[in-house]
Amino acid sequence: MTHNHIPVQDALPEHTDKKERKLIGDRGDYFLNRIVGETEENISACYQCERCTNACPVCHYMDIKPHQVIRYIQMGWREELMHSSTIWVCLSCEMCTTYCPNEVGVAETINHLRNMAVHSSIMPKERHLAVFHQTFMEELLRYGRVNELWLMNAFNLKPKILKDKIRMGTLKEEILLGLTLLKKGRLNLLPRKSKAIKEIKKVYRMRRGDIV
Amino acid sequence: MKLSYYPGCSLEGMAGDYARSITAVFKHLGIDLIELKDWTCCGSTAAHSLSEIMSVVLPARNLAIAEELGLDIICPCAMCFNRLRFSQEMVKKKIFDIPWNVTGDIQVHDMTRFLSEPEIITRIKKQVVRPLSKLKVVCYYGCQMVRLPRIAGDIDYENPQTMDKLLEAVGAQVIDWSYKSTCCGASIGIARKDIQGSLTGRILHKARQTGANAIIVSCPLCQSNLDIIQKNISGRAMPVFYFTELLHLAFEEKSADKRFRTHFTSPVPLLREKGLLP
Numbered sequence: 001m002t003h004n005h006i007p008v009q010d011a012l013p014e015h016t017d018k019k020e021r022k023l024i025g026d027r028g029d030y031f032l033n034r035i036v037g038e039t040e041e042n043i044s045a046c047y048q049c050e051r052c053t054n055a056c057p058v059c060h061y062m063d064i065k066p067h068q069v070i071r072y073i074q075m076g077w078r079e080e081l082m083h084s085s086t087i088w089v090c091l092s093c094e095m096c097t098t099y100c101p102n103e104v105g106v107a108e109t110i111n112h113l114r115n116m117a118v119h120s121s122i123m124p125k126e127r128h129l130a131v132f133h134q135t136f137m138e139e140l141l142r143y144g145r146v147n148e149l150w151l152m153n154a155f156n157l158k159p160k161i162l163k164d165k166i167r168m169g170t171l172k173e174e175i176l177l178g179l180t181l182l183k184k185g186r187l188n189l190l191p192r193k194s195k196a197i198k199e200i201k202k203v204y205r206m207r208r209g210d211i212v
Numbered sequence: 213m214k215l216s217y218y219p220g221c222s223l224e225g226m227a228g229d230y231a232r233s234i235t236a237v238f239k240h241l242g243i244d245l246i247e248l249k250d251w252t253c254c255g256s257t258a259a260h261s262l263s264e265i266m267s268v269v270l271p272a273r274n275l276a277i278a279e280e281l282g283l284d285i286i287c288p289c290a291m292c293f294n295r296l297r298f299s300q301e302m303v304k305k306k307i308f309d310i311p312w313n314v315t316g317d318i319q320v321h322d323m324t325r326f327l328s329e330p331e332i333i334t335r336i337k338k339q340v341v342r343p344l345s346k347l348k349v350v351c352y353y354g355c356q357m358v359r360l361p362r363i364a365g366d367i368d369y370e371n372p373q374t375m376d377k378l379l380e381a382v383g384a385q386v387i388d389w390s391y392k393s394t395c396c397g398a399s400i401g402i403a404r405k406d407i408q409g410s411l412t413g414r415i416l417h418k419a420r421q422t423g424a425n426a427i428i429v430s431c432p433l434c435q436s437n438l439d440i441i442q443k444n445i446s447g448r449a450m451p452v453f454y455f456t457e458l459l460h461l462a463f464e465e466k467s468a469d470k471r472f473r474t475h476f477t478s479p480v481p482l483l484r485e486k487g488l489l490p
Contacts, residue, residue: 057394057395057397057411058397058400058407058411061404061406061407088403089400089404089407091355091395091397091399091400092257092260092261092399093355093356093359093395094355094359094360095355095359095395097359097360098359098360098361098369107360111260111261111264112264114261115261115262115263115264118261118262118263126403126404128402128403129400129402129403129404132258132402132403133257133258133261133262134258134262136256136257136258137255137258137259137262137266140252140253140255140258140259140270144250144252144253145221145224145251145252145253146221146253146256147221147224147225148222148225148226149225155402170405177440180476181226184473184474184475184476185228185473185474186225186226186227186228186436186474187225187226188224188225192224194250194251194252195250196250196252196273197252199273199311200252200270200273202311203269203311204266206311207263207265207266207269
């Protein structure tokens with residue numbers, strides 16, 4: 001009997017079909033090449049030694065571990081990465097990049113994936129964090145500098161945030177903390193505006209693709 | 213000696229006491245700090261999370277102002293320092309089209325690293341009138357000041373020494389420990405209190421195990437995070453100081469009770485116990 005090449009799909013027993021099996025390299029190198037081109041990181045140099053995952057302080061909270069992120073990129077599994085909590089949980093503390101023996105910029109790559117997720121239409125797994133970053137940028141573009149009190153107020157006024165906080169019961173604690181901070185003189189009531197705000201706004205509009 | 217000074221947003225708000233102590237310390241050392249005119253926010257975590265281009269363009273504007281002045285920048289905030297250095301590297305690479313007139317030739321100093329140069333250490337030693345010899349401290353550097361080594365330019369990224377040197381210069385007993393540059397998770401506290409709590413709790417636990425009386429930091433976010441979270445943690449709370457607050461305390465004989473009123477964990481009982489405050 002000759003050993004013919006058996007296609008992978010045919011070799012699977014039927015009861016494993018519950019979850020669609022992913023094939024390796026079925027999409028070619030498109031995603032890998034794109035990431036390498038955009039970040040200039042040598043993703044292909046990763047040999048899965050897991051040093052990044054061992055260095056990561058928040059890896060228990062991630063669904064895809066840092067070394068797996070690199071592997072997923074090699075496989076071209078974009079959707080999984082975009083839907084993961086990893087890209088939002090990452091603190092950008094750069095432990096992984098510092099200790100990588102092959103100098104793969106793991107933190108930079110995760111940050112780039114976060115950028116991609118923001119511009120995709122996929123709902124971020126850690127919605128609060130994504131909304132907070134967005135609010136921060138909006139405050140920055142309004143005044144040029146960020147005032148903590150105004151930032152938190154703007155954040156709470158974003159859709160669903162206040163409701164979530166009430167449901168989780170953290171709102172009362174937060175208000176009390178805010179009052180204590182005010183009493184101790186650690187918050188400014190009014191934001192300080194930088195005079196260069198027009199320049200900043202113009203640059204931001206250009207980057208966003210506005211014509212004016 | 214003259215330097216341009218980029219305080220950053222935190223020093224106008226949450227870390228007002230840091231800003232005040234910096235002014236006092238630099239006055240004692242005879243170094244002029246010239247605040248950058250109309251500086252803007254460096255973008256912090258939000259800018260690089262949402263758009264890599266903005267994280268280069270925003271700090272580049274501050275670099276451009278400093279280049280016009282022709283003075284090296286000094287940054288007290290670890291995050292600002294990291295973002296400015298990153299932006300400078302990217303400006304030098306000339307990948308992005310930057311709308312400001314900037315070349316990236318100017319030096320960006322981290323405040324602790326600048327002050328711990330041998331020449332300035334001797335100046336600091338001369339200024340000390342109240343040695344903090346009874347105080348046992350651990351120095352906590354955080355992540356943004358030392359990493360990435362390529363960006364932050366620190367050789368001792370695993371065991372940073374800058375603040376240790378400074379505190380030794382004013383006579384404090386500095387204890388070595390292994391959590392100097394572990395991330396405290398402050399940036400995620402807004403959405404995931406559980407992660408923040410576990411990371412900060414571990415740092416506080418280890419700091420207490422070393423037998424230190426206080427934690428010394430240089431990052432505004434680390435200070436507020438380590439300080440505020442202690443109101444929910446049982447056991448004796450440890451005061452969290454900015455390193456300049458202790459330098460200021462060592463430089464002046466005046467009573468300084470009021471300086472520490474912004475702290476959540478009041479350091480006044482500790483300092484009285486050690487005979488540093490009347």
